[in-house]
Amino acid sequence: MSVSSSAPEALTGLFGGRSVKILDRAIQERDGQFEADFSSYRLCSRFQRIFSASHQRGVGFEAFFRAIDRKGETVSSRQLFSKALSEEDLVQLDRMRLLLHVKNFAAAGIDDRWLFVNIHSKVMLGRQDPDLNFLKEVLDHTGVPPHQLVVALREHQGNYETVLSRTIEGLQKMGCLVLFDDFGGESANLDRLWRLQPDIVKLDRDFLENAFQDPRAKRMLYKLISLVHASGSLVLTEKIETEEESFVAMRLHADFLQGRFWGDLSDRPARRADHIQDEFDNNFQTIRKRCEDSFHCEDRRHNLEMANFTSEFMDCAWQVADGTPLEEAATKLVELERVERVYLLDNKGIQLGGNVFPDGREVYLDIRYKPMADTEGATWTRRTPFQDAMRKPGVVHLSQPYRSNISLNVCTTLSVTVKKDDEIYVLCCDLERKEDVILD
Numbered sequence: 001m002s003v004s005s006s007a008p009e010a011l012t013g014l015f016g017g018r019s020v021k022i023l024d025r026a027i028q029e030r031d032g033q034f035e036a037d038f039s040s041y042r043l044c045s046r047f048q049r050i051f052s053a054s055h056q057r058g059v060g061f062e063a064f065f066r067a068i069d070r071k072g073e074t075v076s077s078r079q080l081f082s083k084a085l086s087e088e089d090l091v092q093l094d095r096m097r098l099l100l101h102v103k104n105f106a107a108a109g110i111d112d113r114w115l116f117v118n119i120h121s122k123v124m125l126g127r128q129d130p131d132l133n134f135l136k137e138v139l140d141h142t143g144v145p146p147h148q149l150v151v152a153l154r155e156h157q158g159n160y161e162t163v164l165s166r167t168i169e170g171l172q173k174m175g176c177l178v179l180f181d182d183f184g185g186e187s188a189n190l191d192r193l194w195r196l197q198p199d200i201v202k203l204d205r206d207f208l209e210n211a212f213q214d215p216r217a218k219r220m221l222y223k224l225i226s227l228v229h230a231s232g233s234l235v236l237t238e239k240i241e242t243e244e245e246s247f248v249a250m251r252l253h254a255d256f257l258q259g260r261f262w263g264d265l266s267d268r269p270a271r272r273a274d275h276i277q278d279e280f281d282n283n284f285q286t287i288r289k290r291c292e293d294s295f296h297c298e299d300r301r302h303n304l305e306m307a308n309f310t311s312e313f314m315d316c317a318w319q320v321a322d323g324t325p326l327e328e329a330a331t332k333l334v335e336l337e338r339v340e341r342v343y344l345l346d347n348k349g350i351q352l353g354g355n356v357f358p359d360g361r362e363v364y365l366d367i368r369y370k371p372m373a374d375t376e377g378a379t380w381t382r383r384t385p386f387q388d389a390m391r392k393p394g395v396v397h398l399s400q401p402y403r404s405n406i407s408l409n410v411c412t413t414l415s416v417t418v419k420k421d422d423e424i425y426v427l428c429c430d431l432e433r434k435e436d437v438i439l440d
Contacts, residue, residue: 018092020137023099033267034103036096041067041075043096045104046265050116050236051257053250056288060114060150061269062258063101081120094120099138102149106142108269115269116150116179132170146175150200154181161192168196179236183228194231200256201228202236208245211252219401219410222252229253247287305412306398309431312336313396313414317427320344321418327356334358338432340404340411344418345426347390349381352425355406372405380428385415389426393417401433409433 015026015038027036036043047061065077077097084090098117105115139146151171153164168178177199184204193201207224210217225235237249240259249257261283312333319329330342334356341355354376380386388397396416404411414429 015092015096018088018095018134020099020134020141023092023096024141026096027100027103032107034100034107036100038067040070041080043067043100044267045100046267047104047269048258048265049263050114051262053254053257058113059256060116061105062116062152063105063118064265065097065100065118090120095134098135099141102138102142102144105148105269106144110269111148113269114148114150114177115144116152118152118181132167132174135171135176136174147177150177150179152179152181152202153198161196165196168198172199180233182238190227190231193228193233197231198233200236201233202238203228203254205239208237208240208249211248212244218248218252225252225254243283243287246283250287305431306396306414309333309336309339309414309429310396313416313427313429316342316429317416317418320425320427321420323420326353330356333429340409340430340432341406342427342429343375345380345386345428347424347426349379349383349386349426351375351378351380369405375406383413385413385428386426389415389417390424393424404430406430 015023015036017023023036026038027034029035033044044066046064046066048064049058050060050062051057052059065080067075067077067080069075081090081093084093098119101115101117135151138144139149153167171178179200179202180193180196180198181202182204183193183201184207203221203224207217207221211221212218228235234255235253236256236258237254238258240246240249240257240261242261245259246257246261316326316329316333320326326342326344333339333342335358339358341357343355344352346352354374383399383402385397385399388399389395394417396414399413399415401410401412410433411430412433414431416427418425418427
């Protein structure tokens with residue numbers, strides 16, 4: 001079907017009421033699917049599969065509201081809702097959408113998948129207290145248990161947080177899951193995320209697109225997904241079109257995948273369809289192999305990185321242990337390409353003395369950060385290089401990349417404990433990071 005270029009005519013009158021019984025009278029079953037007629041349009045549900053990246057199988061279906069005109073062309077739900085002329089029309093249309101979705105899902109007889117549905121923002125936020133009675137009636141009417149329903153809500157600007165919070169609390173008390181839709185727009189923020197505590201967060205498509213344009217954007221997306229996980233929510237990536245996008249989403253630890261690459265919209269949900277299941281299995285097998293290869297490649301890079309510097313780094317450590325001043329002990333180490341600085345910490349993470357830089361490297365430090373250039377006496381207790389070295393004494397560690405506060409660069413740090421005069425110290429060496437070392 002093609003998408004109609006002309007907007008639908010204005011919607012008025014609608015279905016004669018907003019109760020489940022009244023709306024259900026306007027629904028007919030055609031070829032095993034429930035639909036409703038309004039004016040010259042046939043209202044129906046479409047479903048798209050949602051997959052778990054870890055389980056490598058389908059875990060749910062997102063329902064989409066569509067209207068078909070007399071020519072057989074599709075009209076989007078956004079066009080339909082934009083033509084509702086009153087709040088009453090809007091409420092009836094939104095409730096009809098929900099009822100159609102749940103009835104069609106119930107008819108499929110699926111008991112081990114989720115149904116993802118939307119509630120229109122104006123209906124949700126247009127009153128002081130959220131009214132979830134209709135949702136309860138729909139579930140009772142269709143026999144779908146609350147734990148199979150994932151309700152998608154949008155975060156909005158304005159003084160709506162109290163209503164949004166009550167809505168989320170009410171849905172979760174019912175036994176439903178709550179999803180934040182298109183997280184990452186103008187109004188979305190991490191502060192609200194941990195306060196409102198949705199179960200799942202659907203990331204805006206722009207995040208994935210930007211990750212292909214700039215390695216920094218990829219790192220930021222990786223960190224964002226980690227932050228969402230830290231808040232207690234799972235992550236869904238939407239509108240995945242290609243194998244490459246699926247691969248990146250899985251490498252960045254997204255929990256759920258959705259989009260055309262994983263199946264177009266279908267008339268009805270189905271637990272398994274043999275003629276397409278093999279394609280899904282092959283897709284997962286291909287991407288899983290790429291993820292495994294990428295992990296091993298990254299592991300080899302990590303080992304190579306260690307091998308390139310460990311000899312000079314340990315020679316420096318042994319000299320420090322023998323009482324050689326750090327500046328002299330680090331002479332060969334700072335001659336290596338990508339070494340930014342060498343420094344020594346005590347067993348509490350406090351830096352002893354200044355930094356040892358490669359000859360002339362000081363001129364490459366960002367002059368704007370000059371107030372931070374002197375790190376003698378700084379406390380690095382919170383940094384993983386110090387923590388890793390103290391947890392496993394005598395072992396050379398290489399940290400994950402992080403933004404250096406001494407230079408403009410993202411760096412990684414070699415660290416190892418050094419025993420000198422019966423005291424434990426930690427020797428550290430910052431290395432300029434190569435962009436292709438991680439998450440490519």
